[in-house]
Amino acid sequence: MTRVFLALVLPPGLIETAWGVSLRMQEVAPPGLVRWVPRENFHLTLRFFGDLDRARLDRALSETAALDGAFPAVTARLGTVSAFPSESRPSVLWIGLQSGGKLEALAAEVDRRLVAAGFGPADKPWKSHLTLGRIGREERISPPLARNLLSSGRLTAETSEDTIGAIALIESELRPQGARYTPLRTAIAARS
Numbered sequence: 247m248t249r250v251f252l253a254l255v256l257p258p259g260l261i262e263t264a265w266g267v268s269l270r271m272q273e274v275a276p277p278g279l280v281r282w283v284p285r286e287n288f289h290l291t292l293r294f295f296g297d298l299d300r301a302r303l304d305r306a307l308s309e310t311a312a313l314d315g316a317f318p319a320v321t322a323r324l325g326t327v328s329a330f331p332s333e334s335r336p337s338v339l340w341i342g343l344q345s346g347g348k349l350e351a352l353a354a355e356v357d358r359r360l361v362a363a364g365f366g367p368a369d370k371p372w373k374s375h376l377t378l379g380r381i382g383r384e385e386r387i388s389p390p391l392a393r394n395l396l397s398s399g400r401l402t403a404e405t406s407e408d409t410i411g412a413i414a415l416i417e418s419e420l421r422p423q424g425a426r427y428t429p430l431r432t433a434i435a436a437r438s
Contacts, residue, residue: 247297248417250306250430252356253289254320255412256376260343261288263324263406267341267399268378271327274398279387280339280379287427288376290343292356292413293368302365309363310415313433317355319411320348320435327399328375334389340375341399349374349410356413411435 256264265285272282295306322345329336343349353372361367378399381387387395414432418425 247299248303249295249297249420250303250415250417251294252292252306252310252360252413252415254292254349254352254410255414255429255432256288256290256410257408259406259408260322260324260410261285264288264341264376264378267324267327267401271339271378271395271399274395275379276391279385280381281424282379283377284424287425289414289416289427290349290374290376290410292353292372293360293365295365305363306365306415307431309359309365310413310431310433312359313356313413315434315436317352317413317433317435318348319409320345320352321407321409322349322374323407324376324401324405327378327396327401329392329396333396334392336387336392336396337381337383338377339379339381339395339399340377343374343376345374 268282298306322343325342325344327339327341329340330338350372357368357372412432412434414429417428417430419428
């Protein structure tokens, strides 16, 4: 079994800006409260597959290959910092990406292709977000600390746009020191 997900590969400019947001939030968070995502693991998940057997992994690899040249590059910028399940009870800290609906349209098209390939519907609606950190299930965070943490990551000016032009099928190996991501196949956007 191989644990995999399909993700939009973020360009260096968006990664560095998101990393700056993460660092500001890390300065505010009490030590050990949040497991911060390392910048080299930043991505925008399109579909989490979980553990796939060889046949389903081959199908996911094939579907990723079929995307090569079959989707448009999308221009996006970082947006609002927020949390799942809510800002008052955060367990996942994230920053959104804004694209005028283009990322949402791309995610819907990829989902349509995956459903047609037999992967079934996604387990939850897609949300354009980049995970910055996770708060352990056993940890409780007070509403004032949650507000302070989220406000520390708010962007003070509009960020510049950057182009997202690749989708990768990524293996996720869970290790005690954190997840290690290995791209298995990458599809590049159509030339405009």
